[in-house]
Amino acid sequence: MCDETTNHGCCEPNPPWEPPQVIPAQMRRVNNLIFRKINQFHRENGVENVTPMHDWIMSYLYWHKEEPVYQRDIEREFSITRSTVTNILQLMERKGYIERQSVPRDARLKRLVLTEEGALLHEKTMHSLHQTDEFVSGLLTPEENAELLRLLNKLREGLR
Structure with a gap:
């Protein structure tokens, strides 16, 4: 029998309708x-229609703008199939986020380049992410933020 005044031993820690x-x-x-x-x-910030995958690709192109980037680089970077990348890039091109530019030495090869619109959308998206980071980190003290990041990194490493 449960001793309800002290809750020692036999009582469940949570009622059955409450999840742990x-x-x-x-x-x-x-x-x-x-x-x-x-x-x-x-x-x-006016970027609610940008999908996460489109933004990840725009981000990749933004940070690699000084070097040639091709479809196979996107396939490798994001571990997605050629047909999936083809569909994503075609849609991004239709939306005006990227351009495919011919390469002089190989007509079959197309370099992927971020358009001005794509770069602007990427910057707005990054602004949203920075705003979110500032908001979330503002809920904790600097010490709590450091500890949370330490623990999350420890979990990530342990789960690999």
């Missing part, structure tokens, strides 16, 4: 809330 506070579930909840905040800042 397990780490993966809590991380998932926090992740969902962070993505809602990202979407809010994306709307405020």
